[in-house]
Amino acid sequence: MLELIRRRPEYVDGYRAYCREAYENRAVYFVPADPARIDDGWFLRTKDWYDRLEAGLVPGQPVSLHFWAVDGGRFIGEFQLRPELTEEILTGIGSVGYAVRVSEQGKGRGTALLRLGLQLARERGIARVLLNISDSNAVSAHVCEKLGGRLMDTIRAENPAEGVYWMRRYWIDL
Ligand SMILES: CC(C)(COP(=O)(O)OP(=O)(O)OC[C@H]1O[C@@H](n2cnc3c(N)ncnc32)[C@H](O)[C@@H]1OP(=O)(O)O)[C@@H](O)C(=O)NCCC(=O)NCCS
Numbered sequence: 001m002l003e004l005i006r007r008r009p010e011y012v013d014g015y016r017a018y019c020r021e022a023y024e025n026r027a028v029y030f031v032p033a034d035p036a037r038i039d040d041g042w043f044l045r046t047k048d049w050y051d052r053l054e055a056g057l058v059p060g061q062p063v064s065l066h067f068w069a070v071d072g073g074r075f076i077g078e079f080q081l082r083p084e085l086t087e088e089i090l091t092g093i094g095s096v097g098y099a100v101r102v103s104e105q106g107k108g109r110g111t112a113l114l115r116l117g118l119q120l121a122r123e124r125g126i127a128r129v130l131l132n133i134s135d136s137n138a139v140s141a142h143v144c145e146k147l148g149g150r151l152m153d154t155i156r157a158e159n160p161a162e163g164v165y166w167m168r169r170y171w172i173d174l
Pocket of ligand 1 (some may be wrong): 104107
């Protein structure tokens with residue numbers, strides 16, 4: 001059964017495998033950590049930074065909650081939730097980020113993962129989330145619309161992976 005869990009040391013190998021699959025397939029829409037950086041000490045080395053990020057204590061970074069999606073012992077993907085609708089979030093990364101490892105895509109995992117993530121946001125008292133999706137990411141747009149996403153507009157955006165591109169902004173009411 002798919003579940004969203006907090007980051008845990010026992011899933012680091014699975015997380016590294018997920019990142020490796022993304023890099024081998026030239027991830028653009030959601031670029032995870034560089035798998036080359038994920039060595040045996042990585043979890044403990046980065047824990048404090050992730051804890052501070054979650055508490056809003058990293059200068060210049062919005063509050064961001066990170067979850068891993070697992071099914072039994074298998075690492076499936078990740079979900080990120082940014083509760084504050086800052087200008088940076090509205091025009092950039094949006095309040096939700098999600099991804100499924102390449103070898104698990106196309107099997108309903110993304111839909112199930114996002115549905116769990118929306119439930120989690122609802123439980124935290126969040127009334128609506130913003131998904132900013134590249135205009136060329138038809139799969140994510142489809143999943144988002146299937147789960148109630150309402151297209152607000154399409155704006156120009158820019159990031160290192162895609163350069164300048166058109167980005168759709170979807171609201172999902174929770
Ligand atoms: C987006 C992502 C999470 C979807 O995960 P997934 O496990 O493949 O999703 P699902 O299998 O649940 O659903 C895929 C849906 O897209 C549909 N689809 C597939 N190709 C499509 C296309 N070219 N155009 C439109 N819809 C398409 C499928 O038919 C399916 O819809 P259905 O269930 O109604 O039939 C996954 O592709 C991913 O991780 N991509 C890279 C990271 C990313 O883009 N994250 C989102 C950033 S906004």
